[in-house]
Amino acid sequence: MRDLGVNPLNQDRKSSLRQYGMVFGLGILTSLLFFLPFLIWDKGYFVYYGDFNVQQIPFYWMCHDSIRSGNVLWNWYTDMGANFVGSYAFYLLGSPYFWLTMLFPSGAVPYLMAPLLMLKFATASVTGYAYIRRFVREPNYAVIGALLYAFSGYSIYNVFFNHFHEVIAFFPLLLVGMEEFMINGRRGVFAVAVGLCAVVNYYFFFGEVVFCVLYFIIRAVYDRKNPRGFHVTWSRFLLLALEAVLGLLLSAVMLVPGLLAILGNPRTSQFLFGWNGIFYGNVQRYGLIISSFFFPPDIPAYPNFFPDSNAKWSSVSAFLPLFSMTGVLAFFKGRRRHWAKALFGLCCVMALIPFLNSSFSAFNSSYYARWFYMPVLILAAMTVNALEDPAVELDRPAKRIGWLMIATLAFALVPVQDTSTKEWTLGVLQNPGQYAAVLGFGLAGLLVYRFIARRWRQDKRLPQRMLAAVLAFTVVGSYVASLVPSRTMGSFSVLMTMLLGIKFIIRPVMTTREAMQNVSKKKRMVQSIVCGAFIGMICGFVGAGGGMMMLLILTSVMGYELKTAVGTSVFIMAFTALTGAVSHFTIGGLPDGWTLALCMAFTLLFAQIAAKIANKSKPETLNRVVGVVLLVLGVVILAVQYLK
Numbered sequence: 001m002r003d004l005g006v007n008p009l010n011q012d013r014k015s016s017l018r019q020y021g022m023v024f025g026l027g028i029l030t031s032l033l034f035f036l037p038f039l040i041w042d043k044g045y046f047v048y049y050g051d052f053n054v055q056q057i058p059f060y061w062m063c064h065d066s067i068r069s070g071n072v073l074w075n076w077y078t079d080m081g082a083n084f085v086g087s088y089a090f091y092l093l094g095s096p097y098f099w100l101t102m103l104f105p106s107g108a109v110p111y112l113m114a115p116l117l118m119l120k121f122a123t124a125s126v127t128g129y130a131y132i133r134r135f136v137r138e139p140n141y142a143v144i145g146a147l148l149y150a151f152s153g154y155s156i157y158n159v160f161f162n163h164f165h166e167v168i169a170f171f172p173l174l175l176v177g178m179e180e181f182m183i184n185g186r187r188g189v190f191a192v193a194v195g196l197c198a199v200v201n202y203y204f205f206f207g208e209v210v211f212c213v214l215y216f217i218i219r220a221v222y223d224r225k226n227p228r229g230f231h232v233t234w235s236r237f238l239l240l241a242l243e244a245v246l247g248l249l250l251s252a253v254m255l256v257p258g259l260l261a262i263l264g265n266p267r268t269s270q271f272l273f274g275w276n277g278i279f280y281g282n283v284q285r286y287g288l289i290i291s292s293f294f295f296p297p298d299i300p301a302y303p304n305f306f307p308d309s310n311a312k313w314s315s316v317s318a319f320l321p322l323f324s325m326t327g328v329l330a331f332f333k334g335r336r337r338h339w340a341k342a343l344f345g346l347c348c349v350m351a352l353i354p355f356l357n358s359s360f361s362a363f364n365s366s367y368y369a370r371w372f373y374m375p376v377l378i379l380a381a382m383t384v385n386a387l388e389d390p391a392v393e394l395d396r397p398a399k400r401i402g403w404l405m406i407a408t409l410a411f412a413l414v415p416v417q418d419t420s421t422k423e424w425t426l427g428v429l430q431n432p433g434q435y436a437a438v439l440g441f442g443l444a445g446l447l448v449y450r451f452i453a454r455r456w457r458q459d460k461r462l463p464q465r466m467l468a469a470v471l472a473f474t475v476v477g478s479y480v481a482s483l484v485p486s487r488t489m490g491s492f493s494v495l496m497t498m499l500l501g502i503k504f505i506i507r508p509v510m511t512t513r514e515a516m517q518n519v520s521k522k523k524r525m526v527q528s529i530v531c532g533a534f535i536g537m538i539c540g541f542v543g544a545g546g547g548m549m550m551l552l553i554l555t556s557v558m559g560y561e562l563k564t565a566v567g568t569s570v571f572i573m574a575f576t577a578l579t580g581a582v583s584h585f586t587i588g589g590l591p592d593g594w595t596l597a598l599c600m601a602f603t604l605l606f607a608q609i610a611a612k613i614a615n616k617s618k619p620e621t622l623n624r625v626v627g628v629v630l631l632v633l634g635v636v637i638l639a640v641q642y643l644k
Contacts, residue, residue, distance in 0.1 A: 027122030086261025153319025194247025327383025
């Protein structure tokens with residue numbers, strides 16, 4: 001990143017406050033769009049599943065009533081009695097959002113869970129902006145980075161862990177405080193940030209200390225020749241350490257009881273030794289960690305790609321909405337030597353080595369990736385920094401990640417043996433519908449990103465366009481990530497319909513018949529065999545009909561003109577549909593004759609009318625109309641499936 005030395009605190013106060021207010025408002029709006037349908041459906045409640053329902057809501061309610069009644073030393077409702085502060089400092093007592101519930105009566109607490117989460121997302125947007133603003137020239141790029149951080153895959157994945165979001169919201173202040181001290185000489189900001197983060201959650205604070213130490217060392221090493229970087233002297237180092245100590249003293253009222261309470265916890269006395277500290281005993285866990293940076297998150301309790309990784313509740317997710325790792329790879333390509341590259345590389349090494357990974361969790365032997373929100377902030381900053389730089393290539397990384405996503409279809413060909421029946425089958429994905437949703441929205445995001453980056457790369461409107469896309473896909477992706485498998489087993493063809501609609505809207509097929517005829521027959525034949533096999537594999541794997549997938553392949557890969565592609569796909573699907581119909585009629589009997597006749601007659605009639613209109617339309621207009629129809633159709637079908 002360009003270490004520009006931008007100090008938001010020294011900017012024009014009025015414009016700075018306006019910008020922060022806009023970021024806060026966007027955070028509120030985005031989270032509102034996510035929560036509002038659930039609030040309407042459940043009449044003001046937001047319930048999810050797992051710990052959110054059986055722990056988070058009851059804890060908030062019980063602690064709210066305990067404090068109001070004055071029972072703040074010993075709590076008889078926890079096991080057979082427990083230290084109140086020590087037991088609940090981890091969950092909520094250090095959270096300023098919890099204390100807001102004191103303004104409301106007891107009965108209102110369950111209704112406050114969603115509004116408080118919205119405030120947390122908005123706060124994370126503001127603090128993320130305060131950090132990322134230092135590394136870009138245009139404020140709108142910092143806004144994009146802030147929203148990427150606040151609504152990352154990690155944040156959405158961990159919605160059911162309500163208390164994680166306080167940590168996400170306030171962590172950037174630690175780096176802001178360090179930057180203010182080391183670059184601008186501002187005293188006291190770091191001490192306040194340390195005290196606040198230690199009070200909010202002592203467990204996460206331990207990992208944040210580890211990350212801050214690494215951040216400081218790497219910045220100091222790489223910034224030796226940078227006039228606007230970290231220049232470490234013994235006096236500055238000791239003063240910074242003093243501020244850290246002062247911050248710890250400020251937090252002692254919450255930090256000390258919390259630490260004393262966990263000293264007797266058996267999890268804190270079990271450490272990794274020998275080979276267990278160097279290699280994960282579960283090979284799938286490596287794949288899970290790597291994939292978490294590239295793909296939208298699965299449902300926590302229902303991992304898809306690597307279901308036997310034994311990491312269901314470990315918070316393994318670091319996905320950036322819309323971008324995936326596109327911006328990060330572009331940053332790596334465009335920056336030869338940079339501290340952010342070294343820091344992220346070190347984080348990757350630590351994530352893949354069990355003992356180093358455990359350093360972020362007080363070295364306990366249980367596997368957790370709950371520290372991933374920290375490198376996510378750096379990834380968001382790297383992404384928008386690359387996006388802002390016109391010299392950095394954005395398109396090629398997106399292509400590579402797109403093909404990587406598609407390559408995961410190979411999981412359908414992996415042989416697996418049932419442990420009980422000893423029968424062999426193909427395919428390791430346990431929830432193909434969920435996989436289709438994750439893959440579909442991941443690819444759709446890359447498609448929109450490529451379109452915007454290509455069309456407005458040199459345009460001043462690029463950040464606004466990209467910001468709008470981030471907001472849209474953040475909301476949509478959040479819905480996908482929040483759906484349990486029983487609700488994601490819908491038709492893959494619906495997702496392909498939506499994806500194809502988006503494709504036709506933002507990137508119309510303008511290929512002419514003359515251009516089609518210039519392709520050699522040999523190349524066309526090879527493409528047909530490969531693409532046919534590919535479509536067949538997908539259809540067999542996820543149970544899709546293949547029509548939409550075929551249309552996408554014909555227009556995007558094989559270069560068919562739109563009208564020819566539609567006719568070809570319909571012609572081919574006619575045979576598969578006829579075969580299926582005959583089979584169903586044989587098994588289940590013929591349908592009502594009049595119903596069948598009327599459906600066939602009206603289908604043929606309106607197909608002829610639509611064909612004549614389409615033949616007279618301009619290619620671009622036809623693309624837009626087809627795209628809108630497909631997108632609306634997909635949305636309607638999904639709405640019927642998920643809201644019925």
